[in-house]
Amino acid sequence: MESSYYDQTRRPRRNRKNESIRRMVRETRIDPSDLILPLFVKDGRAVREPIPSMPGVYRLSIDEMIVDAKRAFSLGIPGIALFPVIPDSKKDRLATESANPDGLYPEAIRALKEAVPELQIFTDVAMDPYSSDGHDGLVAEDGRILNDESLEILRQMALTQARAGADFVAPSDMMDGRVGYIRAALDENGFTDVGILSYTAKYASAFYGPFRDALSSAPKFGDKKTYQMDPANVREAEIELDLDVEEGADMVMVKPGLPYLDVVRALAERSPVPVAVYNVSGEYAMLRASAERNWLDYRRCVLEVLTAFRRAGADIILTYHALEAAEWMNE
Numbered sequence: 274m275e276s277s278y279y280d281q282t283r284r285p286r287r288n289r290k291n292e293s294i295r296r297m298v299r300e301t302r303i304d305p306s307d308l309i310l311p312l313f314v315k316d317g318r319a320v321r322e323p324i325p326s327m328p329g330v331y332r333l334s335i336d337e338m339i340v341d342a343k344r345a346f347s348l349g350i351p352g353i354a355l356f357p358v359i360p361d362s363k364k365d366r367l368a369t370e371s372a373n374p375d376g377l378y379p380e381a382i383r384a385l386k387e388a389v390p391e392l393q394i395f396t397d398v399a400m401d402p403y404s405s406d407g408h409d410g411l412v413a414e415d416g417r418i419l420n421d422e423s424l425e426i427l428r429q430m431a432l433t434q435a436r437a438g439a440d441f442v443a444p445s446d447m448m449d450g451r452v453g454y455i456r457a458a459l460d461e462n463g464f465t466d467v468g469i470l471s472y473t474a475k476y477a478s479a480f481y482g483p484f485r486d487a488l489s490s491a492p493k494f495g496d497k498k499t500y501q502m503d504p505a506n507v508r509e510a511e512i513e514l515d516l517d518v519e520e521g522a523d524m525v526m527v528k529p530g531l532p533y534l535d536v537v538r539a540l541a542e543r544s545p546v547p548v549a550v551y552n553v554s555g556e557y558a559m560l561r562a563s564a565e566r567n568w569l570d571y572r573r574c575v576l577e578v579l580t581a582f583r584r585a586g587a588d589i590i591l592t593y594h595a596l597e598a599a600e601w602m603n604e
Protein backbone atom coordinates (compact mmCIF):
# COMPACT_ATOMS: atom_id res chain seq x y z
CA MET A 274 0.00 0.00 0.00
CA GLU A 275 2.63 2.43 1.11
CA SER A 276 4.51 2.25 -2.16
CA SER A 277 1.57 3.73 -4.04
CA TYR A 278 2.36 7.14 -2.45
CA TYR A 279 5.77 7.01 -4.09
CA ASP A 280 4.80 5.39 -7.38
CA GLN A 281 2.20 7.92 -8.28
CA THR A 282 4.30 10.88 -9.37
CA ARG A 283 1.56 11.78 -11.84
CA ARG A 284 -1.65 12.77 -10.11
CA PRO A 285 -3.98 14.48 -12.59
CA ARG A 286 -6.34 15.44 -9.76
CA ARG A 287 -3.87 18.16 -8.64
CA ASN A 288 -5.04 20.30 -11.56
CA ARG A 289 -8.66 19.84 -10.53
CA LYS A 290 -8.40 20.53 -6.83
CA ASN A 291 -10.24 23.86 -6.71
CA GLU A 292 -12.14 26.22 -8.97
CA SER A 293 -9.20 28.60 -9.35
CA ILE A 294 -6.89 25.97 -10.74
CA ARG A 295 -9.68 24.48 -12.85
CA ARG A 296 -10.27 27.90 -14.37
CA MET A 297 -6.57 28.28 -15.06
CA VAL A 298 -6.14 24.99 -16.92
CA ARG A 299 -9.48 25.12 -18.77
CA GLU A 300 -8.88 24.50 -22.47
CA THR A 301 -12.24 25.51 -23.87
CA ARG A 302 -14.32 28.57 -23.13
CA ILE A 303 -17.71 29.55 -24.42
CA ASP A 304 -18.83 33.09 -24.93
CA PRO A 305 -21.97 34.76 -26.31
CA SER A 306 -19.82 35.81 -29.31
CA ASP A 307 -19.74 32.16 -30.39
CA LEU A 308 -23.52 31.96 -30.76
CA ILE A 309 -26.09 32.49 -33.49
CA LEU A 310 -29.76 32.55 -32.45
CA PRO A 311 -32.26 31.01 -34.90
CA LEU A 312 -35.60 32.88 -35.11
CA PHE A 313 -38.89 31.98 -36.84
CA VAL A 314 -40.77 34.88 -38.39
CA LYS A 315 -44.42 34.90 -39.45
CA ASP A 316 -47.05 37.34 -40.67
CA GLY A 317 -49.03 39.51 -38.30
CA ARG A 318 -48.52 41.87 -35.37
CA ALA A 319 -47.82 41.11 -31.71
CA VAL A 320 -47.68 37.39 -32.49
CA ARG A 321 -45.68 35.14 -30.17
CA GLU A 322 -46.95 31.67 -30.96
CA PRO A 323 -45.50 28.75 -29.01
CA ILE A 324 -44.16 25.75 -30.94
CA PRO A 325 -45.37 22.65 -29.05
CA SER A 326 -42.33 20.48 -29.78
CA MET A 327 -39.92 23.33 -28.91
CA PRO A 328 -40.97 24.79 -25.53
CA GLY A 329 -39.50 28.30 -25.14
CA VAL A 330 -39.26 28.87 -28.91
CA TYR A 331 -41.90 30.86 -30.79
CA ARG A 332 -43.15 31.85 -34.20
CA LEU A 333 -42.79 35.63 -34.04
CA SER A 334 -44.30 38.48 -36.01
CA ILE A 335 -41.75 41.05 -37.19
CA ASP A 336 -42.29 43.39 -34.21
CA GLU A 337 -41.81 40.56 -31.71
CA MET A 338 -38.84 39.19 -33.64
CA ILE A 339 -37.17 42.58 -33.26
CA VAL A 340 -37.68 42.38 -29.48
CA ASP A 341 -35.78 39.07 -29.37
CA ALA A 342 -33.13 40.25 -31.83
CA LYS A 343 -32.42 43.33 -29.70
CA ARG A 344 -32.21 41.20 -26.60
CA ALA A 345 -29.80 38.81 -28.33
CA PHE A 346 -27.55 41.64 -29.46
CA SER A 347 -27.52 43.29 -26.03
CA LEU A 348 -26.47 39.94 -24.50
CA GLY A 349 -23.47 39.84 -26.85
CA ILE A 350 -24.85 37.46 -29.48
CA PRO A 351 -23.52 38.76 -32.80
CA GLY A 352 -25.89 37.05 -35.24
CA ILE A 353 -29.27 35.52 -35.91
CA ALA A 354 -30.42 32.88 -38.40
CA LEU A 355 -33.84 33.73 -39.74
CA PHE A 356 -36.46 31.26 -41.01
CA PRO A 357 -39.85 32.20 -42.52
CA VAL A 358 -43.22 30.61 -41.73
CA ILE A 359 -45.10 30.71 -45.05
CA PRO A 360 -48.82 29.90 -45.19
CA ASP A 361 -49.79 26.96 -47.43
CA SER A 362 -51.73 29.34 -49.69
CA LYS A 363 -48.42 30.96 -50.73
CA LYS A 364 -46.57 27.70 -51.40
CA ASP A 365 -46.15 26.28 -54.88
CA ARG A 366 -43.97 23.84 -56.82
CA LEU A 367 -41.48 26.52 -57.81
CA ALA A 368 -41.25 28.26 -54.41
CA THR A 369 -42.23 31.45 -56.22
CA GLU A 370 -42.79 33.37 -52.99
CA SER A 371 -39.07 33.04 -52.16
CA ALA A 372 -38.24 35.63 -54.84
CA ASN A 373 -40.97 38.11 -53.91
CA PRO A 374 -39.18 41.30 -52.84
CA ASP A 375 -42.30 42.40 -50.94
CA GLY A 376 -42.76 39.07 -49.18
CA LEU A 377 -42.61 38.50 -45.44
CA TYR A 378 -38.96 37.43 -45.41
CA PRO A 379 -37.40 40.44 -47.19
CA GLU A 380 -39.63 42.69 -45.10
CA ALA A 381 -38.35 41.04 -41.92
CA ILE A 382 -34.73 41.39 -43.06
CA ARG A 383 -35.18 45.10 -43.80
CA ALA A 384 -36.89 45.72 -40.46
CA LEU A 385 -34.11 43.92 -38.58
CA LYS A 386 -31.37 45.79 -40.38
CA GLU A 387 -33.03 49.05 -39.49
CA ALA A 388 -33.63 48.10 -35.85
CA VAL A 389 -30.25 46.48 -35.05
CA PRO A 390 -27.88 47.30 -37.92
CA GLU A 391 -24.83 45.55 -36.46
CA LEU A 392 -26.57 42.25 -35.76
CA GLN A 393 -25.46 39.86 -38.52
CA ILE A 394 -28.37 38.32 -40.39
CA PHE A 395 -27.91 34.80 -41.77
CA THR A 396 -30.70 34.02 -44.22
CA ASP A 397 -31.82 30.54 -45.22
CA VAL A 398 -31.55 29.52 -48.87
CA ALA A 399 -33.60 26.40 -49.62
CA MET A 400 -36.99 25.83 -51.21
CA ASP A 401 -38.71 23.91 -48.40
CA PRO A 402 -40.39 26.77 -46.48
CA TYR A 403 -42.02 27.91 -49.77
CA SER A 404 -42.44 24.59 -51.59
CA SER A 405 -45.81 22.85 -51.85
CA ASP A 406 -43.78 19.62 -52.05
CA GLY A 407 -41.87 20.36 -48.84
CA HIS A 408 -38.54 19.62 -50.51
CA ASP A 409 -35.40 21.75 -50.60
CA GLY A 410 -35.11 21.44 -54.39
CA LEU A 411 -37.43 21.32 -57.39
CA VAL A 412 -39.41 18.08 -57.70
CA ALA A 413 -39.83 16.47 -61.14
CA GLU A 414 -42.99 14.67 -62.29
CA ASP A 415 -41.46 11.34 -61.30
CA GLY A 416 -40.50 12.55 -57.82
CA ARG A 417 -36.78 13.11 -58.44
CA ILE A 418 -35.18 16.27 -57.04
CA LEU A 419 -33.75 18.24 -59.95
CA ASN A 420 -30.35 19.65 -59.06
CA ASP A 421 -29.43 22.15 -61.74
CA GLU A 422 -33.01 23.37 -62.24
CA SER A 423 -33.11 24.14 -58.51
CA LEU A 424 -29.99 26.29 -58.69
CA GLU A 425 -31.76 29.02 -60.65
CA ILE A 426 -34.49 29.22 -58.00
CA LEU A 427 -31.92 29.31 -55.18
CA ARG A 428 -30.05 32.05 -57.03
CA GLN A 429 -33.13 34.29 -57.20
CA MET A 430 -33.87 33.55 -53.56
CA ALA A 431 -30.34 34.47 -52.45
CA LEU A 432 -30.42 37.69 -54.50
CA THR A 433 -33.78 38.66 -53.02
CA GLN A 434 -32.32 38.20 -49.54
CA ALA A 435 -29.13 40.11 -50.37
CA ARG A 436 -31.16 43.03 -51.76
CA ALA A 437 -33.15 43.13 -48.53
CA GLY A 438 -29.95 43.39 -46.46
CA ALA A 439 -28.79 39.87 -45.54
CA ASP A 440 -25.20 39.82 -44.27
CA PHE A 441 -24.71 36.13 -45.04
CA VAL A 442 -26.84 33.84 -47.14
CA ALA A 443 -26.88 30.28 -45.84
CA PRO A 444 -27.75 27.59 -48.40
CA SER A 445 -29.26 24.67 -46.44
CA ASP A 446 -30.53 22.78 -49.48
CA MET A 447 -27.56 20.46 -50.28
CA MET A 448 -27.88 20.79 -54.07
CA ASP A 449 -24.53 20.23 -55.79
CA GLY A 450 -22.77 23.39 -56.96
CA ARG A 451 -25.03 25.87 -55.22
CA VAL A 452 -22.29 27.72 -53.34
CA GLY A 453 -20.41 28.62 -56.52
CA TYR A 454 -23.62 29.43 -58.35
CA ILE A 455 -24.81 31.77 -55.59
CA ARG A 456 -21.35 33.35 -55.18
CA ALA A 457 -21.29 34.24 -58.88
CA ALA A 458 -24.82 35.65 -58.71
CA LEU A 459 -23.98 37.81 -55.69
CA ASP A 460 -20.80 39.12 -57.28
CA GLU A 461 -22.43 39.86 -60.65
CA ASN A 462 -25.04 41.91 -58.85
CA GLY A 463 -22.62 43.93 -56.76
CA PHE A 464 -23.10 42.01 -53.50
CA THR A 465 -19.41 41.22 -53.08
CA ASP A 466 -19.71 41.95 -49.34
CA VAL A 467 -22.51 39.46 -48.74
CA GLY A 468 -21.00 36.25 -47.40
CA ILE A 469 -21.98 32.60 -47.68
CA LEU A 470 -22.37 30.29 -44.71
CA SER A 471 -22.73 26.90 -46.35
CA TYR A 472 -24.54 23.97 -44.78
CA THR A 473 -21.63 21.81 -45.91
CA ALA A 474 -22.23 18.52 -44.11
CA LYS A 475 -25.97 18.42 -43.62
CA TYR A 476 -27.25 14.96 -42.79
CA ALA A 477 -30.62 13.33 -43.55
CA SER A 478 -31.44 13.40 -39.84
CA ALA A 479 -34.47 12.53 -37.76
CA PHE A 480 -33.54 15.38 -35.42
CA TYR A 481 -35.17 18.05 -37.65
CA GLY A 482 -38.70 17.01 -36.70
CA PRO A 483 -39.60 19.94 -34.43
CA PHE A 484 -38.23 22.46 -36.96
CA ARG A 485 -40.51 21.01 -39.63
CA ASP A 486 -43.41 21.38 -37.17
CA ALA A 487 -42.43 25.02 -36.65
CA LEU A 488 -42.55 25.79 -40.38
CA SER A 489 -45.07 23.12 -41.48
CA SER A 490 -42.38 22.20 -43.98
CA ALA A 491 -42.19 18.41 -43.76
CA PRO A 492 -41.81 16.73 -47.17
CA LYS A 493 -45.21 15.79 -48.66
CA PHE A 494 -43.76 12.51 -49.95
CA GLY A 495 -40.50 10.62 -49.72
CA ASP A 496 -37.53 11.82 -47.73
CA LYS A 497 -34.45 14.00 -48.24
CA LYS A 498 -31.93 11.19 -48.59
CA THR A 499 -30.99 11.91 -52.22
CA TYR A 500 -29.58 15.29 -51.24
CA GLN A 501 -28.87 15.30 -47.49
CA MET A 502 -26.00 13.09 -46.35
CA ASP A 503 -26.19 9.55 -44.98
CA PRO A 504 -25.67 9.63 -41.18
CA ALA A 505 -23.31 6.68 -41.59
CA ASN A 506 -20.74 8.65 -43.62
CA VAL A 507 -17.91 11.02 -42.84
CA ARG A 508 -15.62 10.93 -45.90
CA GLU A 509 -18.12 12.69 -48.12
CA ALA A 510 -18.22 15.51 -45.57
CA GLU A 511 -14.60 16.14 -46.54
CA ILE A 512 -15.51 16.21 -50.24
CA GLU A 513 -18.30 18.68 -49.49
CA LEU A 514 -15.83 20.81 -47.51
CA ASP A 515 -13.34 20.94 -50.38
CA LEU A 516 -16.07 21.83 -52.87
CA ASP A 517 -17.67 24.53 -50.71
CA VAL A 518 -14.34 26.21 -49.97
CA GLU A 519 -13.34 26.06 -53.63
CA GLU A 520 -16.74 27.51 -54.61
CA GLY A 521 -16.31 30.44 -52.24
CA ALA A 522 -17.93 29.59 -48.90
CA ASP A 523 -16.87 32.01 -46.15
CA MET A 524 -17.93 29.61 -43.41
CA VAL A 525 -18.94 25.96 -43.41
CA MET A 526 -21.38 24.12 -41.18
CA VAL A 527 -22.07 20.67 -39.79
CA LYS A 528 -25.66 19.74 -38.97
CA PRO A 529 -26.99 18.26 -36.67
CA GLY A 530 -24.56 18.86 -33.83
CA LEU A 531 -24.42 16.45 -30.91
CA PRO A 532 -24.55 13.13 -32.82
CA TYR A 533 -21.93 14.50 -35.27
CA LEU A 534 -19.07 15.80 -33.10
CA ASP A 535 -16.63 13.56 -34.99
CA VAL A 536 -17.65 15.31 -38.21
CA VAL A 537 -17.15 18.71 -36.56
CA ARG A 538 -13.66 17.57 -35.53
CA ALA A 539 -12.86 16.21 -39.01
CA LEU A 540 -13.83 19.48 -40.70
CA ALA A 541 -12.24 21.69 -38.03
CA GLU A 542 -8.91 19.96 -38.61
CA ARG A 543 -8.96 20.67 -42.34
CA SER A 544 -11.05 23.76 -42.90
CA PRO A 545 -9.34 27.02 -43.87
CA VAL A 546 -12.56 28.89 -42.99
CA PRO A 547 -14.54 29.05 -39.72
CA VAL A 548 -16.62 25.98 -38.87
CA ALA A 549 -20.14 26.33 -37.51
CA VAL A 550 -22.32 23.64 -35.99
CA TYR A 551 -26.13 23.56 -35.84
CA ASN A 552 -27.48 22.34 -32.50
CA VAL A 553 -30.80 21.45 -34.15
CA SER A 554 -34.43 21.48 -33.05
CA GLY A 555 -34.54 17.81 -31.99
CA GLU A 556 -31.47 18.23 -29.80
CA TYR A 557 -33.14 21.22 -28.15
CA ALA A 558 -36.39 19.28 -27.67
CA MET A 559 -34.56 16.39 -25.98
CA LEU A 560 -33.09 18.60 -23.27
CA ARG A 561 -36.30 20.57 -22.81
CA ALA A 562 -38.40 17.44 -22.46
CA SER A 563 -36.14 15.84 -19.90
CA ALA A 564 -35.88 19.12 -17.98
CA GLU A 565 -39.69 19.29 -17.79
CA ARG A 566 -39.63 15.91 -16.04
CA ASN A 567 -36.72 16.92 -13.83
CA TRP A 568 -34.72 14.10 -15.34
CA LEU A 569 -31.76 16.37 -16.13
CA ASP A 570 -30.29 19.60 -14.81
CA TYR A 571 -31.19 21.71 -17.85
CA ARG A 572 -28.77 24.58 -17.33
CA ARG A 573 -25.74 22.40 -16.72
CA CYS A 574 -26.60 20.17 -19.67
CA VAL A 575 -26.96 23.12 -22.04
CA LEU A 576 -23.61 24.60 -21.03
CA GLU A 577 -21.95 21.19 -21.25
CA VAL A 578 -23.32 20.64 -24.76
CA LEU A 579 -22.16 24.08 -25.94
CA THR A 580 -18.72 23.48 -24.44
CA ALA A 581 -18.54 20.11 -26.24
CA PHE A 582 -19.14 21.81 -29.60
CA ARG A 583 -16.25 24.19 -28.98
CA ARG A 584 -14.04 21.36 -27.73
CA ALA A 585 -14.78 19.40 -30.92
CA GLY A 586 -13.51 22.39 -32.90
CA ALA A 587 -16.57 24.47 -33.79
CA ASP A 588 -16.01 28.23 -33.98
CA ILE A 589 -19.69 29.14 -34.19
CA ILE A 590 -22.79 27.47 -32.69
CA LEU A 591 -26.34 27.91 -33.97
CA THR A 592 -28.55 27.09 -31.01
CA TYR A 593 -32.09 27.65 -29.79
CA HIS A 594 -30.55 27.89 -26.31
CA ALA A 595 -28.65 31.05 -27.32
CA LEU A 596 -30.63 33.63 -25.30
CA GLU A 597 -30.68 31.71 -22.02
CA ALA A 598 -27.11 30.46 -22.47
CA ALA A 599 -25.82 33.99 -23.12
CA GLU A 600 -27.57 35.17 -19.97
CA TRP A 601 -25.92 32.44 -17.92
CA MET A 602 -22.51 33.17 -19.49
CA ASN A 603 -22.88 36.85 -18.62
CA GLU A 604 -23.69 36.18 -14.94
Ligand code: PBG
Binds near residue numbers: 401555
Ligand atom coordinates in the same frame (compact mmCIF):
# COMPACT_ATOMS: atom_id res chain seq x y z
C1 PBG B 1 -34.31 23.11 -44.41
C2 PBG B 1 -33.80 23.26 -43.04
C3 PBG B 1 -34.03 22.34 -42.01
C4 PBG B 1 -33.43 22.85 -40.87
C5 PBG B 1 -32.81 24.05 -41.22
N1 PBG B 1 -33.05 24.29 -42.58
C6 PBG B 1 -34.86 21.10 -42.01
C7 PBG B 1 -34.70 20.13 -43.08
O1 PBG B 1 -33.68 20.01 -43.74
O2 PBG B 1 -35.69 19.41 -43.29
C8 PBG B 1 -33.48 22.18 -39.55
C9 PBG B 1 -33.06 22.94 -38.36
C10 PBG B 1 -33.47 22.32 -37.08
O3 PBG B 1 -33.93 21.17 -37.01
O4 PBG B 1 -33.30 23.02 -36.08
N2 PBG B 1 -33.69 23.70 -45.45
